[in-house]
Amino acid sequence: MNRSDRHGETPRKVAIVGGGLAGMAAAHALATVAPDLQVTLFESRRANGGRAGSFVDPSTGDEVDYCQHVAMGCCTNLLGMLAECGLADAWTRYDSLTFHHPDFVPSPFSASRWLPAPLHLLPTLGRLRYLTSRQKHEIRRGTWLLMRTASRRLAGMTAAEWLRDAGQSDATIRDYWDVVLVSALGEASQAVAMTAARKVFVDGFLASRGASDVLIPRLPLGELFGKRLPDSLRAQGVAIRNRTAVRSVGFASEASGHGGLVIEIGDGTLGFDQVVVAVPWHQLGKVVDERLAAIAGLCPREWSAFPASPISGVHLWFDRPIAAAPHAVLVGTLAQWMFSRPTEAVTDSSRAGHYYQVVISASRSVRQIPNDLVIRQVVEELGVAFPEARAARLLAARVVTDPQAVFSVSPAVETARPETATRLASLHLAGDFVRTGWPATMEGAVISGRQAAASVLRALGRPPCPISPGLPWGMLARWLIRREAVDSRAI
Numbered sequence: 001m002n003r004s005d006r007h008g009e010t011p012r013k014v015a016i017v018g019g020g021l022a023g024m025a026a027a028h029a030l031a032t033v034a035p036d037l038q039v040t041l042f043e044s045r046r047a048n049g050g051r052a053g054s055f056v057d058p059s060t061g062d063e064v065d066y067c068q069h070v071a072m073g074c075c076t077n078l079l080g081m082l083a084e085c086g087l088a089d090a091w092t093r094y095d096s097l098t099f100h101h102p103d104f105v106p107s108p109f110s111a112s113r114w115l116p117a118p119l120h121l122l123p124t125l126g127r128l129r130y131l132t133s134r135q136k137h138e139i140r141r142g143t144w145l146l147m148r149t150a151s152r153r154l155a156g157m158t159a160a161e162w163l164r165d166a167g168q169s170d171a172t173i174r175d176y177w178d179v180v181l182v183s184a185l186g187e188a189s190q191a192v193a194m195t196a197a198r199k200v201f202v203d204g205f206l207a208s209r210g211a212s213d214v215l216i217p218r219l220p221l222g223e224l225f226g227k228r229l230p231d232s233l234r235a236q237g238v239a240i241r242n243r244t245a246v247r248s249v250g251f252a253s254e255a256s257g258h259g260g261l262v263i264e265i266g267d268g269t270l271g272f273d274q275v276v277v278a279v280p281w282h283q284l285g286k287v288v289d290e291r292l293a294a295i296a297g298l299c300p301r302e303w304s305a306f307p308a309s310p311i312s313g314v315h316l317w318f319d320r321p322i323a324a325a326p327h328a329v330l331v332g333t334l335a336q337w338m339f340s341r342p343t344e345a346v347t348d349s350s351r352a353g354h355y356y357q358v359v360i361s362a363s364r365s366v367r368q369i370p371n372d373l374v375i376r377q378v379v380e381e382l383g384v385a386f387p388e389a390r391a392a393r394l395l396a397a398r399v400v401t402d403p404q405a406v407f408s409v410s411p412a413v414e415t416a417r418p419e420t421a422t423r424l425a426s427l428h429l430a431g432d433f434v435r436t437g438w439p440a441t442m443e444g445a446v447i448s449g450r451q452a453a454a455s456v457l458r459a460l461g462r463p464p465c466p467i468s469p470g471l472p473w474g475m476l477a478r479w480l481i482r483r484e485a486v487d488s489r490a491i
Contacts, residue, residue, distance in 0.1 A: 011038045013271070014456055015263050017246045017287060018278035019043025020050025021078075021442055022430040024229055025449025026276050026456075028081055031236035033465040034457060039238045040272075042263065044245035047226035050280070051405065052442065054222030059396050060317060060353075065221045066400050067313040068339045068357050073213035074203045075443035076468040077450060085232035090224055091215040092342065094327070099179075100385040101130035101331045109329075111209065117477045118147065118206035128176075130331060135172045142166045142177075147206060147481045151195045156411050159189035159197040179331055180205075185439050186309040186361045186406040193414040196439045207481060208471035216327065218342045249275055249427075250289040260426050261292070274459060276452045278430035281306050281407055288427075296422040298429075306413050306433065311405035312363035314378050317353040317396040322382060322389035333381040334374070336360055353395045358382070363401060371399040406440035407433050420451040421458075428455045 014030060014037050016023045027041050047053065054065050071078055071091065082088055096110035107128045111120040125136055145166045154162060159181060163173050177197075178188050184200045185192050205212045217224055230240055248264040252271050260273045279287055285300030293300055314335070321340075328338045341355040358378050360366055366374055375397045383390040407413060417435040420428055430452035431445065438444030447467060454464030473481070 011036055012273045012460060013038045013040070013260075014274045014276065015249075015261075015270070015272040016041040016276045016278055016430075017249060017263070018050070018280075018431070019045070019048035019230070019240065019242070020278065020280075020431075021052060021225065021445040022050075022432065022434075022449040022452070023276070023278035024048060024225070024233060025077075025081055025446040026278060026430050026452045027233050027238045027449075028085065028236070029450045029453035029465040030456060031233065031238050032084070033453070034460075034462060035237060040270075041233070041238055041240045042244050042246050042265070043240065043242050046243050047222060048230045048240070048242070049221055049225035051402065052221045052225050054220040054226070055400075057315065057396070057398060059398070062317075062355060063220045063222060064315055064355065064357070065217075065313070066402060067311050067405065068337065068359050069217065069221060069442060070337075071215040071442060072204055072211065073215070074208065074211040074471055075215075075441070075446075076470050077446045078443045079215070080468055081446055082229075085229055087224065087228055087232070090218050090228070092218055092326075094214045094216070095210070097214065097327075097329055098325060099128060099130070099329045099331055102333060102381070102384045104130040106328075106385075111212065116474050117209050117211075118143075118480060119476070120209055121205060121212070131172075131175060135169070135175065138168050138172045139176055142168050142172075143201070143206070146198060146201060149198070150482045151198055154194040154198060155415075157194040158411060159192050159194045162194040162197075163189060175331065179329065179336075182361045183329075183336060183359075184441070185409055186311055187408050187410075188362055192409050192439075193411040195411075195414055196409040199438065202481060203470060207473050207477050209474070211471055214327070216339065216342065246287055248289050249277060249287055250292050272426075274426050274428070274456045276428045276430050276449075276456065278449065278452065280404070280431060281433035282308070282404060284429075292424070292427070296424040296427045298418070298422060299416075302416060303418065303433065306416070307408040307410065308404040309361070309406050309408045310363045310367060310401050310403045312360045312366045312374075312399060312401040314358040314360065314375060315398045315400065316356045316358065316375070316379065316382075316394065318356070318389070318392040319353050319395055320388070320392050321354050322356065322392050323386040328385065330358075330381065330385060333385075334360060334366070335378050335381045338382065338385070354392075356382075361405075366399070367401055367403070374399050409439045420448065421455045425459045428452045428459075 030039050054063050056063050099107040109124050112123050252262045261275045262269045262271050282304045335358045337359040339357045430448045432440045434448040436444045436447040450467045457464050
């Protein structure tokens with residue numbers, strides 16, 4: 001049944017190019033706030049999800065994620081969207097971590113149950129056994145200075161530059177700050193912008209209780225983002241066209257009789273009133289034609305030159321369980337995170353043994369090492385962290401590296417990130433590279449989609465959709481942490 005808008009006229013048509021999290025977030029927001037719009041989402045692959053996807057391992061028949069994705073309690077837009085789509089129970093929340101260093105006994109990391117934010121993490125810092133007393137003192141001093149420094153004063157600085165000025169030794173940067181930054185930003189402190197680093201520590205750890213909770217999918221990403229989330233969008237009235245590559249987004253010709261933009265696909269062209277381009281930063285120039293880009297003020301060549309940071313997933317199948325914990329942080333090793341297979345993800349085809357994935361972010365060095373040597377080193381490191389692994393037999397293994405997993409959030413890149421709205425009222429951008437105030441994360445992708453939806457609605461003369469400002473700050477956090485004058489997510 002055709003839908004009409006509020007005035008009984010032909011409904012406005014909105015195209016979303018790209019079926020990753022950003023594109024699906026834009027579609028969800030538009031379908032929720034303006035159900036009279038005709039929203040069509042185009043995705044070149046057979047399944048949605050973009051970089052958050054899965055594959056079937058040919059040697060085991062298991063469906064496993066290319067790379068383990070993790071959310072945090074501070075990811076309120078991502079978690080809110082999933083809850084609205086009935087997918088909140090597809091994640092397991094953990095309020096504690098364990099850090100494993102090869103030379104020390106494991107260190108638990110969990111927030112105090114009675115201290116308010118940002119003091120709630122002070123006791124757990126003292127329990128990180130692999131840090132010296134001097135390092136812990138440096139971290140407390142650096143954290144205090146970070147809380148008292150507004151982001152605008154950090155512009156143009158790398159995290160390493162600021163941290164050294166704040167009295168952090170190279171050992172402390174390596175053993176504490178980079179442990180967090182490499183996992184969260186996919187890059188080490190020598191390269192990342194200090195504004196992005198501050199975002200991670202303030203929003204992810206200091207400002208609110210529950211912000212640092214870790215949420216892990218119970219299902220393969222291909223099931224979660226490739227099937228269930230798209231099914232929810234279809235139920236909202238979004239038309240999803242998979243295996244439909246968009247060759248070009250451009251202006252409609254006068255002969256087309258359509259006053260907006262056109263999407264060129266394999267079987268012709270389609271006209272739309274509004275278009276959201278939600279492809280990765282390095283694909284934008286391949287989708288938007290040069291004339292449209294020039295008029296809209298886009299810089300696809302500049303954006304496609306954003307440096308990328310690879311992430312590797314080392315997939316391992318053992319003949320027995322090697323760790324009781326569902327996940328662990330590994331420090332001082334090539335391996336950085338270890339995840340076991342969630343029980344909900346086990347299927348009848350999972351007959352290859354006990355599955356674990358080790359994640360290595362900023363894995364440029366991994367790409368220079370033969371895969372068999374990477375696997376051997378990772379297995380040896382797991383044997384040190386988990387004694388049960390020493391007696392286990394490795395049944396199968398695979399290394400999967402995405403060379404363009406995330407963009408490297410350098411100070412120059414942070415400055416050059418584009419806005420959602422363009423000079424053309426009918427063209428909008430989404431994707432984690434867009435200026436959201438967040439680095440390349442699932443939360444950043446969802447915020448960008450909601451920003452794009454708000455921009456579309458504003459262009460149509462309608463109220464924008466809401467964007468969550470994040471977890472509420474307690475009174476002590478509001479007093480101790482300097483906040484920005486303007487929320488970067490408000491557009």
